[in-house]
Amino acid sequence: MSTSAPPTPAAPAADADRHLGGRLALVLLAMLWPAQMLTVAGVFTALTQASVAQHFHTTQIAWFTLVYSLVVTCVTPFVARAGDLFGRRRIMLVILAAGLVGDLLVAMAPNYEVMLLGRGLAGLYGPMAALVYASARDVFPPRHVGLATGAIGSSAGIVLVTCPLLGGWLLDHYGFRGALWALVVGVALGFVLVLCFVPKIPPTETNVSFDWWGGLLLGASATAMIYAIGQGGAWGWTDLRLLGLLGLSVVLATLFVLAELRAAEPLLDVRMLARREVCSVLVGTAIGQGxxxxxxxxxxxxxxxxxIPGVSDGLGWSGTHNALVGMPSGVLIILVGLAAGVLTRRIDPRIPWRIGLAITTVGLVGQGLYHHDETQVILFGCLTNLGAGLVLACAGILLLGVVSPREQGVASGMSVMLTNLMSTLAAQIMFSALNGDSRVLNGTSFYLDGALRSAYFALAACMAFALLLSAFIPKVLRSDQIESGTVTLPV
Incomplete structure (x- = not known):
């Protein structure tokens, strides 16, 4: 009679899986924290810019955010390429350190000029998300890469829940410098997390060369366009300066394409953009997220x-009250994003992506019609963010499904650039709609209900356009079919 030996290796294997799962969770935290610092910076600086303008007595407060966007746009192609050449973890640490110096300058600035210099330096960590999305593919195995990518995208919901509350409290009790110092602490913590928990990721390119001219042409083209769009409301959309900058942007973009086609080691393989799946995903996701x-x-x-009757139809809430009302919709983004990461292991990612765009479009229309009390703001805010959770989570997953591991870094950089550009363009469309029914009182523009409704409808039209473009996205890989997990983690 024979007997079977007990399966003794099972316990160590299960123990190893648990340890690896814990390690992956720490890596995910170390990635999503710095990836969202651009969003955190946007929330905190938006809360502080009115106080900054009054403290430094400047009429040029628009540069407080514009200089940041310009730097992010200009350096993104360099950062994405550097990650491929020198290893993404190393470049993450470099740009976080540089951005930390910038945020320190902003927090301690004795005058507005130094503050703008600091804001420019802080923009160097703006491309962090491009490195994080590309690194997620390196670190997480196929079983987890969709969930991780969805969590990184939807973690914006955490920012939308916590940062308005924290920023408003700091502003009320410690002034604008208190909020800016909190931003310094956040970036420093991101540096520590990456240093301690993100594994070393080897370069994906062995031939260490850099297409400086290509990067300068692409960055200059995008910067000229961002600046022109940013000044559209002030200059007017038919102003010769604006048209000249847009023309310059087109010329520089053309020169960039010609240079890349001839370069031995191009910054961006423009032939990749000629592929329908890559072009449609990059443009569609940029418009949806932006x-x-x-x-x-x-x-x-x-x-x-x-x-103010006849002048402003705002609700007049405090920052804290507004943050509390917005909490349910922020939490919803997180939950839906996590669900989307699991769902895309089983179904075509285009399905939840298109559903998300459709729900967000309907939600924005609803917000345009109903935004007059807490109940309406919560209900239609939740509807919009229900769709947005799918949009933010699936955008990165779609990109993973149409590019190879070698192309991932460059593609993620292009995604960040285009999203930044589309966000600026959508904001200008929003402001153009608002200005159609505005009133000026004591030098400040206020908006009546018709302006608010028109702005929401204009944003809904932009989202509907992204939905239309998504029809041209061909079939992509499910998240469990994506080639990933090339970096071995210690157990």
């Missing part, structure tokens, strides 16, 4: 602007 980020600014005019 429109959502721009729409986040509407709550300032709806909730925080005062109610």
């Amino acid at each position: 429109t959502f980020f721009a729409a986040g600014g509407m709550i300032v005019f709806v909730a925080l602007f005062p109610h």
